[in-house]
Amino acid sequence: MRIVIASGKGGTGKTLVATNMAFSLVSKGIQLLDCDVEEPNDHLFLPFENPLTEHVTALVPEIINVKCSGCGLCASRCMYNALSVIKGKVMLFSDLCHSCGGCIIYCPFQAIEQGEKAIGRIIMGSSQGIDLVAGILNIKSVQAPELIKEVLQKANVKKTVLVDAPPGTSCSAVAAVSGADFCLLVTEPTPYGLHDLKLAVEMTQKLGVPIGVIINKSDSNLSRTEQYCLQHNLPILLQIPYDLKIAKVYAEGGLISRELPGYQQSFRDVLGDIERMSDNA
C-alpha cells in the first residue's frame, strides 16, 4: 500500500506527518520516500544510518561535431529552445533540455548521440528501523518530476510505503501523487490553507486517488476548513492542535511521536482508518 502525503500550500506539515507517521508505524515495516526533491527534509528528523548514494541523470544530446553538417534541423524542431546553430555549429543549452530525445532521431547524419546530464541524487538507507529513500534535486536543475519518478521506482511493495510529496498542484506534485493508493492532504485552518486545500483536492480527485485530510495547527472552533471537508465528504483523519510545544519540537529536529504523549497512537490510528477505508472501497 502506497500512501502519499501532499498539500497545496507549503509549510502546512507534510514532513511532520510523514516522519512521525513512519516513526509510529516502524513495527509494521515502513518505507519512507522523500519526493519533495527541491527541499527534502525527512532525513533531518530521521538521520540516515549507512546511506548509499545513487546519481540520477537525464538524457541530453551529445553532438558529434565531425558528422554534423550544421543543417539546423535539430534546433528547428526542438520545442524547448535547447539547441541552436551558431556559425554552423550546434550548441546545446542543457538546462533547457527536457530529454525528449527527438534530436537524436531527427538528425539525418546520425551526428547526435545519447549523452547524460546530472539532475540529482537518491540517498537510500535506514533510520531507526525505517527504510528511508530521499531524492535531492541539483541546484538549478528544473527536472524535478523526472527525479521524483526515479525515487518512486524504489518503492518496496512488501512494505507500507509513505511518500512525502512536494507542495503545489503542478507537475512535481502530480508526479508524486500519481499511482498512490491513498492521499493524505495536510492543511491548516487559515484562508491560505483552505484556498490551497481546495486546489489539492481537485488535483487528487483528477488523479483518481482517495483522500483523507489532516488539519494541522488546528484550533478548537469549528473552522471553515472542517465545514468544507464535511460538505465535500472528505474524512478528517487527524487534527493536530495549534501548540507552540509542537512547533518547538519540530524546530529542533525532533519527533512529536517520540517526545510528546499520545501522538504515536494518533498516527497509528490514521493508518488504521486508511486501511479500513481501502478495504471497504
Place this chain on the structure above:
Amino acid sequence: MPELVVLSGKGGTGKTSIAACFAVLARQSIIVDCDVDAANLHLVLNPQIKEKYSFVGGLKAVIKDNDCIQCGQCEQNCRFDAIKDFQVNSMQCEGCAVCYYTCPAAAIELNDHISGEYYVSDSCYGTMVHGKLGIAEGNSGKLVAEIKKKARIAAGGQDLIIIDGPPGIGCPVVSSLVGADVALVVAEPTVSGVHDLIRVLELISKNNIEAAVCINKADLSAEQASVIRELCRQKQIAVIGEVKFDQAFVEALNLNLPLVKYDSDSVTTKNIEQMWANLLNIIKKYY
C-alpha cells in the same frame, strides 16, 4: 525599475504575509504573485481584475484515429510514457512533438494547450499581476515568465516590482529569479528552514543576484535562529530584520488584511517597517 523577489525555499515561512506588508509599505509598486501553483496574495490584497489572459503552456499531441495505421512508432519514441494503445494521455504529454515528427502516416496533430490564465488587476496598493495555473498542469516556469513580462510593461521602467515567489528551488523559482535585482529570503529558524535556506541561497548566488534574509518566527528556536545569523554572516548576506512568532498574522489573514494594516501599532508592524527601510537601502542601488 528594480525587481525584488521574495523567496523562502521551505514553504509556509511567511513569504506571502511579508510580501503583502511590503506592498502596503511601498505605497506604489507593481505587485506580482509568481506562486502560480497556489497563489494566495490576492486573498489579502483583494485585487479587482481588469485584464484577463489565457496562458498557452505548450502543445499537446492528438492522434487522428482515421489516419493512424497503428504502427506503434509514437509509443516507442515517446520518452514521457504519454502514449498507450494509440491514445495520448494529455496529462503525461510534454508537447515535445517527437511523435508528430516521426509518425509515418502524419496522423498526429499538435494543438495549443491552455494551461492557466493570468490577470492584470487594480489593488489599493498598486497594479497587481497574478496568475493561476490549471490543476495538474505543467509549465509553471513559463507562466511565471509571462506574468513577469506583463509586470515589466505595467512598471513602465519606473515603479518598483515586488514579486511573491513560489516555494522550493525548482522551475518556477528559477524563472522568477530571471532579471531580478534583489532576492529577499524569508527564513524560519527550524532545522528544515535552515536546510532549505542554504539551498535557495545557493540558487540565488548561482544566478548572480543580491540576497538578503529576514527571520520570521525568530523566537521559535534560539539555537536555529543563531545558526541562520551565523550562516548569513559567513556568506556576507544582510539580515535585514527579525519578526517574532505572532498569532496576529493569522488574525489579519482571517480578515483578508496585510498585518501592517490590521494592527498598525504592534511591535511586529514596527519590526516589518524597519525591515522594509533596511531593504530599501539595498534596493535603491538598482534604481
